[in-house]
Amino acid sequence: MSDITAVTKDAPELDAAAAHSAKAGANDVDLQRDEHNEEDDRTADDTEQGELPQDSKEANTEGGKIRTLLSVLRKFVGVKDLASQRFSLPANLLHPQANLDYWCYFDRPDFFAVIPEMEDPLDRMLAVVRYGFSKELKFYDGKIVKPFNSILGEHFRCHWQLAIPVLDPQQGGLVPVEGLRVDKPKSLPLPSLTVPEDRAAVTPAMSRNASRESSPPAKGLARFIGGKRSGTTSAGGAISPARDSAGPSQPALEALLNGTALVSSTSGERTERRIVQLVEQTSHHPPVSCYYVSTDNVEAYGVDQLAARFTGSSVKIGPGAFAKGIFIKLKEGAKGGSVGEEYQATHATASINGLLRGSLWLSVADQSYITCRGGSRPGLRMRAIIEYKEESWVGKAKYALTGIIYEYDPAAFESEGDGSIMERHKKIADVAPENIKVHINGCWKGMITYKLTSAPESEPARTLIDLSELAVLPKQVRPLEEHEPLESRRVWRNVIEAIHAKNFSRATKEKQIVEQRQRDEAAERKKAGTEYYPQFFEKEYQNGRPTLTAKGREVVESMLKAGTSA
16 A cells, blocks of 8 residues: 655655655655764754744745755755765754654554454455555645654554444445544445345345345354444444544444444444554664554554655655565454464555645555465465556646456465565556456545456446545543653653744754754763664564564553553
């Protein structure tokens, strides 16, 4: 999936958008991160900040901020490795939020938590693809911003307590019940479910011959639907009142659950989920962070490291050497014989455009891949290729994409290693048509649809996800007084308060205090000849899969058991 990011995460502090590796032109400045002395960091005082004082009214207009940014970037045109010339932007150009807090692949954790409930392999792959399109929903209509660069050892932890999507018996698909922008969200059809012509019920594909006179036995997806048929909101669909910020109103939830008889669960399984996340900055040069997310029956983990290039007119951003994508693994209790399956979702390329015109906008290009590996289930596995269309220089941006899901034989690639599939199947055109199960089309800032290759040509495409109907689900975080010294919101507290007060001179000074403290600690380690070791993640993560330390496992387990506090 694309990292539709409006932020240059660990890159030198450019007001850039997220995503990943780009095609560099002849005049590009390479921002790939290589090791260099931690004492080489430059503060805002060391860089040209333009002619505008940062507390002036003009400096804090969008045009003034972009002029200031360009005045800094111009100093580095022609520099081969900008990472060796690290610099720090003045606070008036920054978003008042810590990097590890802001940067998150779980803007819609409900779509992540529902993945292990899919018994059918194709339903499951589509669920992963759906999560991939939703994971950075903040960039659907959010402005391009830049949070604070993380310091070494900084960490962030949060959780969500929410209801996963429920089954709509009228349409034969999933319907999200949290964070809705509309009164009646679209049903998201599942290939394994069929809808009778009278649309009075939905029957799992595994029991299509069941009588329509009575409710079918709970099988497959229906087993995880909580609550009972009634005219009131089901327990499984209840909205958790605990949120760290006000979200959009939820009239759609009452409209859907009060007006539609949901398929009941005979097993009594709950649909409420607690999802926890732990992130830590494990390296400063190169800037690398590791993350781990867990809930019932599924976990996700990965390494974040970005590379960026300034072309003179845009900023292009891609994955660094350690960033291999997001890994999603199904744990004990996952359905459909999927325990042990791992899905690797790689990142596409993004560009921040409009620097010279003073009107920033984001584009995504190239490919992203989702590859299923492992598990005890015999037979073929599935893989998705998503291709993002290059935007034309003429006309309005279309944000178009196309994709496929196809089957492959893992045994055919075992002798060649994980990279062989990538090498053989880089583009949709590389895949044999007879292996393709699904075609995907749409707009990554709106509606995305899919169609089974086995479906009649006259059959319309089905909705995979409509991003315009969804809002970001806010994170829940412990009270600030309970945070450890290196937790993100405590590290940057003074800077955040100053920016909110529009006292940018003070904010820059507070930011420099944090950065200088890090340089001093690095100098002390160098003098003592000691090496830094992360607190929550093991130091080695060459394959892009970080491992929790004993302390990390302890923190995650306590968060999962904590009830309503992380």
